[in-house]
Amino acid sequence: MIRITKIFTFETAHVLYNYDGKCKNMHGHSYKLFVTVKGNPINDLENPKNGMVVDFGDIKKIVKEEIIDVWDHAVLINALSPHKELGEDLEQKGHKVIYCNFQPTCENMLYEISVKVKNRLPNHVQLAYLKLHETENSYGEWVAEENI
Template structure:
């Protein structure tokens, strides 16, 4: 079994309903996402991906279409909170808003990222690990073995 990792960056803002610190104000981050998948390298001379678990380009396409294209330069808002009104107002003014069914913390974002990526991976490849940096020295991690 081999693990391979691809790293992505994107800019996203969020607003945390009922938070009791200075991050209760809408603010943005330069997120850095590490995506690690695992599998057995293809062992077939006639296969164009011979020697690979999965093409890094395929991982890039999945993450780009499922996460980056949607979340980059958007504002994540908890649609189950009164912040939904703020989100609708921003949307009406032409801003890119993503309405989440959760508090848009780094931790909860990891759950959504994991689900989106897992659903797009080839059958022979599995998601092993995610790390999402909110800042240079603050990040959350998702491990496949920790999930039920």
């Protein structure tokens, strides 16, 4: 079994409803996402992906379409909270708003990323690990073995 990792960066703002610290105000982060998948390298001379678990470009395409293109330079808002009105106001003023059915913390973003990436991976490849840096020295991790 081999693990391979691709790293992504994106800029996203969020608002944490009912949070009791200074991050209760809308603010943004330069996120750094590590996506690790695992599988056995393809062993077929006729396959253009011979020797690869999966093409790094395929991982890039999945994450770009499911996460980066959607969340980059957007504001994540919990649609189940009163902040939905804030989101609607921002949208009317031309801002890109993503409504979540969860509090948009690093932890919950990892859950959402895991679902979106797993649903798009080829059958012979498994999502093994995610790490999402919210800041240079603060991050969350999602580990497949702990989420069965």
